[in-house]
Amino acid sequence: MEPSISSAIEINSLRKSYGAQFILNNINLVVNWGDFLCLFGPNGSGKTTLLKILATLYSPSGGTLRIAGVDLDENPSHIRKNIGVVTHQPLLYSHLTGYENLYLHGMLFRVPKLENRIIDVAKLLEITPFLYKRTDILSHGMQKRISLARSILHDPSILLLDEPDAGLDQSALSILDNLIESIRGRRTIIMSTHNIDLGLRLANRVAILSAGKMLYNEMNDKMDSNEFKQNYTHLTGESK
Amino acid sequence: MNAFLHNLITLIWKDIVAELRGKEIITSILSFAILTLVIFNLALRATPQMILTLSPGILWISFIFAGILGLTRIFVNEKENGNLEGLLLSPASREAIYLGKMFSTLIFMLIAQSIILPIFSILFNVSLFEPMLLLILILTTIGFSSIGTLFSAIAINTKSREIMLPMLFVPIVIPIIIGAVVSTGTIMEGGNWPDIRQWVQLILVFDILAFVFSTLTFEQILQE
Amino acid sequence: MAVFKLRNILHITTFVMMLVVLYAIFLWVPTDKNLGISQRIFYIHVPLAWSGFLAFVLVLIGSVGYLWKRTPKWDHLAHASAEVGVLFTTLMLTTGVLWAKPVWGVWWTWDPRLTTSLILWLIYVAYLMLRAYSSDRYQAERSSAILGIFGFIDVPIVYLSIYWWRTVHPQPLVGPATSGGLDSSMYNVLMLSTLVFTLILVCLVLERISIFKSERSLEEIRWSLELSK
Numbered sequence: 001m002e003p004s005i006s007s008a009i010e011i012n013s014l015r016k017s018y019g020a021q022f023i024l025n026n027i028n029l030v031v032n033w034g035d036f037l038c039l040f041g042p043n044g045s046g047k048t049t050l051l052k053i054l055a056t057l058y059s060p061s062g063g064t065l066r067i068a069g070v071d072l073d074e075n076p077s078h079i080r081k082n083i084g085v086v087t088h089q090p091l092l093y094s095h096l097t098g099y100e101n102l103y104l105h106g107m108l109f110r111v112p113k114l115e116n117r118i119i120d121v122a123k124l125l126e127i128t129p130f131l132y133k134r135t136d137i138l139s140h141g142m143q144k145r146i147s148l149a150r151s152i153l154h155d156p157s158i159l160l161l162d163e164p165d166a167g168l169d170q171s172a173l174s175i176l177d178n179l180i181e182s183i184r185g186r187r188t189i190i191m192s193t194h195n196i197d198l199g200l201r202l203a204n205r206v207a208i209l210s211a212g213k214m215l216y217n218e219m220n221d222k223m224d225s226n227e228f229k230q231n232y233t234h235l236t237g238e239s240k
Numbered sequence: 241m242n243a244f245l246h247n248l249i250t251l252i253w254k255d256i257v258a259e260l261r262g263k264e265i266i267t268s269i270l271s272f273a274i275l276t277l278v279i280f281n282l283a284l285r286a287t288p289q290m291i292l293t294l295s296p297g298i299l300w301i302s303f304i305f306a307g308i309l310g311l312t313r314i315f316v317n318e319k320e321n322g323n324l325e326g327l328l329l330s331p332a333s334r335e336a337i338y339l340g341k342m343f344s345t346l347i348f349m350l351i352a353q354s355i356i357l358p359i360f361s362i363l364f365n366v367s368l369f370e371p372m373l374l375l376i377l378i379l380t381t382i383g384f385s386s387i388g389t390l391f392s393a394i395a396i397n398t399k400s401r402e403i404m405l406p407m408l409f410v411p412i413v414i415p416i417i418i419g420a421v422v423s424t425g426t427i428m429e430g431g432n433w434p435d436i437r438q439w440v441q442l443i444l445v446f447d448i449l450a451f452v453f454s455t456l457t458f459e460q461i462l463q464e
Numbered sequence: 465m466a467v468f469k470l471r472n473i474l475h476i477t478t479f480v481m482m483l484v485v486l487y488a489i490f491l492w493v494p495t496d497k498n499l500g501i502s503q504r505i506f507y508i509h510v511p512l513a514w515s516g517f518l519a520f521v522l523v524l525i526g527s528v529g530y531l532w533k534r535t536p537k538w539d540h541l542a543h544a545s546a547e548v549g550v551l552f553t554t555l556m557l558t559t560g561v562l563w564a565k566p567v568w569g570v571w572w573t574w575d576p577r578l579t580t581s582l583i584l585w586l587i588y589v590a591y592l593m594l595r596a597y598s599s600d601r602y603q604a605e606r607s608s609a610i611l612g613i614f615g616f617i618d619v620p621i622v623y624l625s626i627y628w629w630r631t632v633h634p635q636p637l638v639g640p641a642t643s644g645g646l647d648s649s650m651y652n653v654l655m656l657s658t659l660v661f662t663l664i665l666v667c668l669v670l671e672r673i674s675i676f677k678s679e680r681s682l683e684e685i686r687w688s689l690e691l692s693k
Contacts, residue, residue, distance in 0.1 A: 089322030095261035108330035411586040415625035
């Protein structure tokens with residue numbers, strides 16, 4: 001599902017404000033097809049808001065946004081078919097099993113041969129052992145994995161991951177690492193995280209957001225982790 | 241099948257499965273309604289003749305208060321894990337999301353009422369199996385679920401949802417409560433269609449207004 | 465500052481006319497033959513009802529304007545009018561109750577007009593509660609706009625349903641305000657009083673709107689200070 005438009009995501013002078021409160025201020029960003037952009041920034045810098053705007057959940061207060069060649073205002077429904085999103089919350093119905101949750105989203109996204117697709121994705125994300133259990137009895141890490149499965153079920157060309165590593169212990173983190181590697185394929189990914197090492201390992205482009213402004217946006221060419229951390233602290237005031 | 245209908249049915253299915261597992265909505269409506277029926281019988285110092293006159297009112301009071309209890313719960317599972325966002329991320333239209341919720345709420349209310357009615361018949365010694373009565377019941381419940389779903393979505397974003405929902409809901413649905421009580425009473429006293437026709441029309445007009453209005457404005461509540 | 469002056473003129477005019485109408489109500493207009501002195505409350509009760517209703521029309525206009533244009537000024541109009549409307553309706557119900565007792569012998573009766581007023585009051589009290597209890601200000605604006613519109617649409621239906629209900633189950637009680645027509649001086653005072661209360665409504669709503677505006681400006685200033693740090 002890869003439309004032949006030049007860039008996956010084009011953001012121009014994006015602004016988001018609530019009355020006088022500016023959450024995002026003049027964001028400019030271009031993400032090319034196949035890029036893996038990692039977004040860093042302290043809490044409250046606007047990372048989640050930016051991802052939610054990209055996910056069509058929030059509407060911007062100003063500026064333009066094109067995803068997969070489609071303007072946000074024009075056809076948000078079309079954009080939704082091309083993106084997969086993982087947020088802080090697992091987005092799972094607690095009384096339903098993992099399978100049923102995936103089935104629900106698969107039906108809404110009109111995924112063809114849904115049952116087979118669910119089984120394949122489950123294998124990929126190693127969730128088959130607990131797929132038929134109610135999600136409210138599962139651990140946070142297991143729910144996160146089902147959530148990841150949900151986000152790729154309809155095979156979107158763009159993935160938006162908002163702190164997918166949040167709340168995971170060391171073993172779950174390494175599973176996540178492998179999972180992201182296995183699903184990235186030819187997808188375009190934007191991921192936000194507080195874990196600089198994780199981000200530098202996975203991404204080919206990094207950006208830093210602070211107080212609603214984009215302070216840094218460069219290709220990641222085997223960047224040195226310590227150097228980057230120092231730069232980060234210098235720009236945002238948050239030590240790493 | 242066209243996308244809208246497909247999504248609508250999927251969303252209704254989702255609510256029904258969740259309710260079958262959790263049983264929170266129907267049981268709360270049922271238990272509260274039965275408690276109300278019992279309390280009214282004990283609390284009113286009424287002769288059997290008076291009780292008969294009062295019974296349509298008692299029935300509808302129990303439906304209203306139990307209905308409110310049910311309505312406060314319908315969006316709980318959506319808010320819980322941010323599930324509503326999950327629906328908003330899908331291609332499902334906002335209207336489909338509203339209608340899905342409205343229809344599943346309607347189904348739950350009607351199921352609960354179909355259990356409450358026979359119990360009411362027994363406790364109050366009245367026969368209620370009249371087609372016109374069922375018409376009134378269904379029409380009024382459609383009104384409850386249309387505007388109730390809208391208000392429930394509004395109330396769940398407030399700090400005091402348990403009081404906010406009834407405060408919004410009760411004054412607004414007064415016309416259809418009056419319509420339902422008066423026409424139920426008329427039927428129970430042996431009345432016929434001509435006697436209740438204007439009330440049924442009133443309820444129908446309310447339903448149409450509520451339904452159209454809610455479908456159009458629901459999206460406003462979902463925005464950021 | 466032309467605007468400032470205009471508001472001043474409005475306030476002074478309203479104040480002066482208020483004094484005039486108070487004089488007219490309590491000292492000038494003749495006492496009603498049948499109902500006695502207590503009837504004078506009529507000249508306050510009825511205009512309160514009228515201007516309260518007008519306030520709710522303003523809530524409707526503000527609500528529709530807000531959902532359509534999304535600018536704060538429409539929201540301020542709706543919110544301010546709802547507050548003043550609830551105030552006036554509360555006073556209307558109170559004066560109605562105080563008047564009913566000496567005239568009818570009962571504090572309250574569930575006739576169509578009174579009952580509908582009570583429900584109207586409940587709907588707009590719910591509006592204010594919604595504003596107060598919302599966790600997110602912008603959510604509050606949208607939700608209350610929705611209520612402001614549907615509440616207004618609903619009121620005639622409420623009135624109709626109660627009117628039909630009372631036809632089926634009539635109340636054994638006598639009617640209302642006037643015992644057989646108003647003579648011209650009474651009519652004039654009523655009209656004057658209605659005008660004065662409408663002016664008071666306008667004054668209060670405008671003041672409340674300007675307070676909302678100031679609060680918003682203050683917030684904006686605070687935020688620019690925050691950002692410039």
